[in-house]
Amino acid sequence: MGRWEPNARGRLATAALELYSERGYEQTTVTEIAKRAGLTERTFFNHYADKREVLFATSGEFQELFVRSVSDALKSVAPIDALAVGLDAISGMLTGQRDCVRARQAVIMANPELQERDLLKLASISATLADALRRHGVTEPAASLAAEAGVAVFKVGFERWLAADGECEMSRLMRESLDELKAVTAGGQGVF
Amino acid sequence: MGRWEPNARGRLATAALELYSERGYEQTTVTEIAKRAGLTERTFFNHYADKREVLFATSGEFQELFVRSVSDALKSVAPIDALAVGLDAISGMLTGQRDCVRARQAVIMANPELQERDLLKLASISATLADALRRHGVTEPAASLAAEAGVAVFKVGFERWLAADGECEMSRLMRESLDELKAVTAGGQGVF
Numbered sequence: 001m002g003r004w005e006p007n008a009r010g011r012l013a014t015a016a017l018e019l020y021s022e023r024g025y026e027q028t029t030v031t032e033i034a035k036r037a038g039l040t041e042r043t044f045f046n047h048y049a050d051k052r053e054v055l056f057a058t059s060g061e062f063q064e065l066f067v068r069s070v071s072d073a074l075k076s077v078a079p080i081d082a083l084a085v086g087l088d089a090i091s092g093m094l095t096g097q098r099d100c101v102r103a104r105q106a107v108i109m110a111n112p113e114l115q116e117r118d119l120l121k122l123a124s125i126s127a128t129l130a131d132a133l134r135r136h137g138v139t140e141p142a143a144s145l146a147a148e149a150g151v152a153v154f155k156v157g158f159e160r161w162l163a164a165d166g167e168c169e170m171s172r173l174m175r176e177s178l179d180e181l182k183a184v185t186a187g188g189q190g191v192f
Numbered sequence: 193m194g195r196w197e198p199n200a201r202g203r204l205a206t207a208a209l210e211l212y213s214e215r216g217y218e219q220t221t222v223t224e225i226a227k228r229a230g231l232t233e234r235t236f237f238n239h240y241a242d243k244r245e246v247l248f249a250t251s252g253e254f255q256e257l258f259v260r261s262v263s264d265a266l267k268s269v270a271p272i273d274a275l276a277v278g279l280d281a282i283s284g285m286l287t288g289q290r291d292c293v294r295a296r297q298a299v300i301m302a303n304p305e306l307q308e309r310d311l312l313k314l315a316s317i318s319a320t321l322a323d324a325l326r327r328h329g330v331t332e333p334a335a336s337l338a339a340e341a342g343v344a345v346f347k348v349g350f351e352r353w354l355a356a357d358g359e360c361e362m363s364r365l366m367r368e369s370l371d372e373l374k375a376v377t378a379g380g381q382g383v384f
Contacts, residue, residue, distance in 0.1 A: 080380035116308030119315055123307075141369050144348045146376045152340030156333050181337045185377045188272035
């Protein structure tokens with residue numbers, strides 16, 4: 001089934017992201033991606049189901065790391081602190097990849113269908129985090145709310161990281177976002 | 193352009209939801225919806241762009257009410273309390289409609305494409321809430337985090353409302369969810 005191509009998967013991902021950025025996601029074909037990567041279409045389909053999957057190929061790994069880090073931390077700390085540990089772990093995973101992540105995000109935000117898929121992935125992370133929290137004895141609705149809070153902090157910290165000029169540590173922005181969420185929820189007088 | 197049909201829009205929405213529930217969203221055609229409602233396809237397209245739009249026709253109204261209520265409240269109370277006012281307003285809008293909302297939600301959850309669209313609507317509400325908060329002087333990232341928190345509380349309260357047996361006031365569940373979020377975020381020791 002075809003000869004082995006060194007780092008075909010990575011080359012295809014790079015080529016796809018370049019083409020999506022240059023001419024738009026809709027306008028790019030698998031044929032063009034394979035050509036840019038110096039590979040065949042057949043090789044493309046050995047690695048990815050379709051051109052959309054190239055953009056979401058690492059989502060599973062990302063979710064797994066986030067949820068596993070939170071689960072491990074839940075053995076010894078409170079839910080909100082376990083979420084902080086998870087946010088720190090995924091910051092580590094994304095460190096040094098901001099240009100690439102930024103290009104990917106620009107492609108996603110330019111296409112409602114990709115944006116919807118991205119939101120579905122986040123919803124899946126939230127559901128899996130809530131599962132993990134329940135397994136560690138957190139009751140509902142606290143488990144779901146903690147999970148949603150974790151994803152909310154991630155979303156805001158992630159956007160700030162993408163938007164920041166110059167060097168900027170994602171883990172610091174995540175911690176700041178979490179502190180802001182704490183301040184916001186603690187800020188009211190209770191109106192009912 | 194066709195004679196006036198009394199409450200055509202509502203009849204089409206009811207017929208569509210019935211058919212989506214009975215035989216599935218994918219399997220239902222606009223022809224069948226119009227027929228069930230005793231109307232023509234042409235009348236359908238006078239009211240809705242496609243069969244998906246029937247499910248999301250009130251999303252704009254919902255978002256408008258949520259954001260307007262929060263904006264009004266921000267004149268006199270803290271962000272988290274303004275969100276509570278908004279959650280109370282949308283609870284009022286949905287009161288007495290649980291069976292219908294439940295049927296709609298079941299259709300959406302059975303179809304990834306509809307689920308993605310639903311999440312996009314929630315993301316749009318979050319972005320619009322964040323705008324409103326910034327207009328009232330809340331700085332970033334607090335504005336985005338407060339908006340995300342408001343949507344998180346809505347999601348969890350909404351799911352609990354749909355899942356509850358018997359009579360159940362949505363506004364009470366929203367308040368409980370908000371209190372749980374406050375408890376969760378206040379619960380940690382800070383791990384960094």
